[in-house]
Amino acid sequence: MTIAEITKTLLDAKKAKGVTFAQLEEILGRDEVWIASVIYRQASADETEAKKLVEALGLSPEFAEELTIPPLKGSLDPVIPTDPLIYRFYEIMQVYGMPMKEVIHEKFGDGIMSAIDFTLDVDKVEDPKGDRVQVTMCGKFLPYKKW
Structure with a gap:
């Protein structure tokens, strides 16, 4: 299958x-x-x-x-997603990815956020001007190793 x-x-x-x-x-x-x-x-x-x-x-x-069965991870095809909701996350990373990277490096140093030791929560925040989507990503910081 x-x-x-x-x-x-x-x-x-x-x-x-x-x-x-x-x-x-x-x-x-x-x-x-x-x-x-x-x-x-x-x-x-x-x-x-x-x-x-x-x-x-x-x-x-x-x-x-x-x-x-352990899966083959990564499912976006083509590389630039065409689904409007998924595309918005791509767009967010295009616009805010580098600023987020700079702020993370400033606070933690040179490294990455784990996508393995990671949680993602999606919440609905009611707002009189229109309900809002709140996405919270929380990943362990992994510093780059020096050798």
Whole structure:
């Protein structure tokens, strides 16, 4: 089964069951963004997590094995995304990437933010002028090694 087929099967089952990522978070005890990453095959679940997820989605238990295989990470193709929401994040990095890099280096030194020891939260902030999307990324700082 291809990654696209796995993702489609999971998303179709999620839709058929009428469950949200927040509800899956309650069932699995894992963050909703991480669960979405498993569904899009950008993260792997352990056996228990995979079984809980496929059970919650009403899929056969054999399907859980697919979710435990370490994935090939990175899914944006073409390089410049065309989906408007994803493109906005690309645009944010085009505009604010270098300023963010400078501020991070000023505060931490020469290094990077881990995308492995990392969390990402998406919250809705109600605002009378229009609701806002709040994205919080939190990654461990990894200094470059000198040798």
